[in-house]
Amino acid sequence: MKSLILTTAALALTAGMGLADTVRLGTEGAYPPYNFLNDNGEVDGFERELGDELCKRAELTCEWVTNDWDSIIPNLLSGNYDAIIAGMSITPERKEVVQFTQGYTRPSPSAFAALSADVDLTSAVISAQASTIQSSHVAGTGATLVEFPTPDETIAAVNAGEADAVMADKDFLLPIVDETDLQFVGEDVFLGDGIGMAFRQSDTDVIAKFDAAIASMKEDGSLNMLLDKWEIEGKF
Template sequence: MKKLILGTAALALSAGMGLAQDVVRMGTEGAYPPFNFINDNGQVDGFERELGDKLCEIAQLDCQWVTNEWDSIIPNLVSGNYDTIIAGMSITAERDEVIDFTQAYFPPDPSIYVGMSADIDVNSVVVAAQTGTIQASHVASTGATLVEFPTPDETIAAIRNGEADAALADKGFLEPIVTESGGELVIIGDDVMLGDGIGIGVRESDGALKARFDAAIQTVKEDGTLNGLIAKWFDGMQPKF
């Protein structure tokens, strides 16, 4: 889906020495509902918070949630500021050269263009996208003029204030915004398929931690928990897990 351009407890895990209730810091953006957001109590919330807590319970990990701005989320994983990225991050070959990924916990999510008119030619206008995302890379590969913003909300603001003619982001993020706009915003054209699904990012040295999360993800796929959470947070969406 979205995005482009990862401790003692973490080192113990990567060495295969982790015991039950190891502390693992879960890095997320906190600004991409319904995947992740900050609720009225100032806590990380959303699909990935609920899923992450369940995975930690299965893997016998004590997970602590950390927020980080999107444009530096991979560098700060690599430098050890947290131990995972669970932030709506699409698995791509480019990212996989820098960090490692678990198996996907969310299928490839269509991206969509949104603007104030359905008649816009998105290949020849100004299109907004969040910095460092797969959507930004896609726009850059077309004939459109790309303008990048630090947060997804700013891409919508750019349409409304005239800085951009359209925005490209995950369908799961944009559809509710279009619905709530009361006709001000519309979807332009067909779905755009990008990325290979969403996974948890870990440092390449943390193979044991990756294995624990892979096993936990497989468990929630097989017992139906994952499908239930996706349906809950994404308006009844029924993935093919």
């Protein structure tokens, strides 16, 4: 999934929530099947259902907030919302500035998709969403990386001939490959340590509540059922 490397760890200021009456959940709203906006403009997807169930089990009142991906961690640290639940991979870089719950998915594959099966991924121009683990991976392969702010723009770049291939979460690419001329190329790549909720490091009480709720969903099998429903890999 995604990996944002912050060079301004000092942004982890003093914003804390303790156990507030309402927990504001921040998400991108642009990365199906994890999170997206439905026809009514409401947050929907796997993480909407997951977040609502976790709040219920934690006995917390929650509301949803959308935020662009490139500023999603800074705005958490600034106090604009209290948690991130946005397809965010657990990475060492992020752990320097936020604290994660346990993962609610296992590491799932990233993949490449292109209009031609003959693409040489070692020398191709490859698009990826900026500040993600996919963009970091491409940058280290010798291929030419072109970054875009949103996942939809990475697909458009391939269709427009601006890039030879795109790299993203395979769960995100699957329906696009099924419905368009794009096809998977190369081997799947496993990146990160699974997806978790991210919090300010000082909010230990509420982190513990969500961590316990995730553990309970793993134990009773409801988390795997939800992953199956949204056709997301990474079951427990």
